[in-house]
Each structure stands twice: as structure tokens, then as C-alpha cells.
Amino acid sequence: MAIATRVLGSPGDADDLVQEAWLRFSRTEDIDDAPAWLTTVVTRLCLDLLRRRRTRVRAESKATQTGREGVDPEADALLADRVGGAMQLMLDALVPAERAAFVLHDAFGYSFPEIAQMLGRSDAAVRQLASRARRKVHDASEPLQEAQRRVVAANREVVEAFLSAAQGGDLSRLMSLLAPDVVMRADSAAQAMGTQSLYDGPESVAGRFRGAQGARPVLIDGDPGVAWMVNGRARVVFCFQLADGLVRAIDLVADREVMATMEIIPMTREA
Numbered sequence: 001m002a003i004a005t006r007v008l009g010s011p012g013d014a015d016d017l018v019q020e021a022w023l024r025f026s027r028t029e030d031i032d033d034a035p036a037w038l039t040t041v042v043t044r045l046c047l048d049l050l051r052r053r054r055t056r057v058r059a060e061s062k063a064t065q066t067g068r069e070g071v072d073p074e075a076d077a078l079l080a081d082r083v084g085g086a087m088q089l090m091l092d093a094l095v096p097a098e099r100a101a102f103v104l105h106d107a108f109g110y111s112f113p114e115i116a117q118m119l120g121r122s123d124a125a126v127r128q129l130a131s132r133a134r135r136k137v138h139d140a141s142e143p144l145q146e147a148q149r150r151v152v153a154a155n156r157e158v159v160e161a162f163l164s165a166a167q168g169g170d171l172s173r174l175m176s177l178l179a180p181d182v183v184m185r186a187d188s189a190a191q192a193m194g195t196q197s198l199y200d201g202p203e204s205v206a207g208r209f210r211g212a213q214g215a216r217p218v219l220i221d222g223d224p225g226v227a228w229m230v231n232g233r234a235r236v237v238f239c240f241q242l243a244d245g246l247v248r249a250i251d252l253v254a255d256r257e258v259m260a261t262m263e264i265i266p267m268t269r270e271a
Helices: 002-008 011-026 034-060 086-091 096-107 112-119 123-168 171-176 188-192 202-209 256-260
Strands: 178-186 198-200 215-220 223-230 233-243 246-253 264-266
Touching (some): 002 011, 002 034, 002 096, 011 178, 011 246, 034 096, 086 096, 096 123, 112 123, 123 171, 123 202, 123 233, 123 246, 178 202, 198 202, 215 233, 223 264
Parallel strands (some): 178 246
Antiparallel strands (some): 215 223, 215 264, 223 233
């Protein structure tokens, strides 16, 4: 779950993908190394999904897309599904294979030979992918930081207004902050706690949050979000996807392993 979430940038997509990997695992016999097998399958499923996203974005914006000569077909488009956060914005500048190599090596400590086996490439090719990814992240970091500060400030206002309306029972205000097609997806750990897998539409999402006492605003990997805290520790987090001052989607994450990969900081007036 942690690898899928970091590579894809969406806990909801990661949860679906890991379930698919588990189904494949349950139908496969004679697996010598289950962790290695699962990591390889999850990584390749992530690449497949990222490539499908790229293909969909190209189809939707064909009139404005331009090709780049001399680039491998697997590495010739920016990811379009941005989920916020400075690092996530930088990862969005990486194409699927670069993104997988960078995350697996730099975030999870896998060796290049291990990653090469997962991606079906040579050690040298994987080293080149990771090196290229680091250069892109470095080059993108400075201009993105200032832009991201402005985005975070605006998104923080929306999240704080959303939580204030929810805790105050102001349904009208709460609804006004939700996009017409807003959805909230819960991971399997949250579902085991009694949460529905999907809340579809403003009424459903607002109903889930109305009167949300005990929730507090936090920064999740630098992005404004909401968490239920128990004894100073986050037990459940809500990752917001926002655009144009509206909440577009929320990922409800309760999986402890996934949450352990997140930096969750309670927000203060000075944060």
C-alpha cells in the first residue's frame, strides 16, 4: 500500500490496485518469495495505471498536445493527475518509469538490481531513470516552491472553512465548498472501521462530515487536510484534492502502514 500510494499519489487508486495484486497472488501457485513477487506486481500495475492516465489525458487534450522527438514512448508525457503537495508536484514532472525508479530507490531503499527486475530493465537503464528523475525534481523544485506556497495558503483557507462549517453544523456553507461531482473514497482499513467505501456527491460527503467533532486541520505531506487525533496521534486522515476553491475529492486513509509514510503535522495559526 505504501509503495502504490507514493507512486500513484492517490490512496484510493492504491487501495484498488493492491486488491488487484492480492487477487493475482491468490490465484498463483509456487511463489518462492511472496514480498518480492507482490512488490514487483504492484510496481508493474502502477506503471500500467500511470500509462493509462497518460493515454486518457492525451485523448482529452489532443488539440493542445505536441510530441517530443527522440523520446522513448514510455517516457514522453507529463502525468496529469496532480494531487497537491510540493513533492507530489515534482513527481508529476516524472514519467511513469522514472517515477517508479525514483520512489522505489530514494523513498523505499530498494537496490538498482531489485528495481531492474521489477521493471524488466537493465541495471544501467534503471540507474539512468533514477538519475534523470533526480535532475527533474531538482530543476523543478525552486519555481514550484513559491507557487506551492500560494496554493497551500489558498487550499488551507478552504479546508479550514470546510472543517469549521462541518463542526458548526452549517450545512449550507459546507455544501457550498463541495464540487458538484465530489467523491470521498475510503481505504480498506477505514471500511473495516465501519466507513462506506464511497461517498458520492455533495449530500453524501457533507452528511459524513457534518458535526465532525474531534477532527482537526493538519498538514499532510505539506498539504492541508484533516485528521482525527487520539492522544496526539492521527488515527484517520482525510487527504483533500482541491481546485478553484472547491473540494473535488477526499481520500480517507486509515491504513497505518500508509500513514507511516506520511508527514502529518497539526496546523497552528503560524504553520
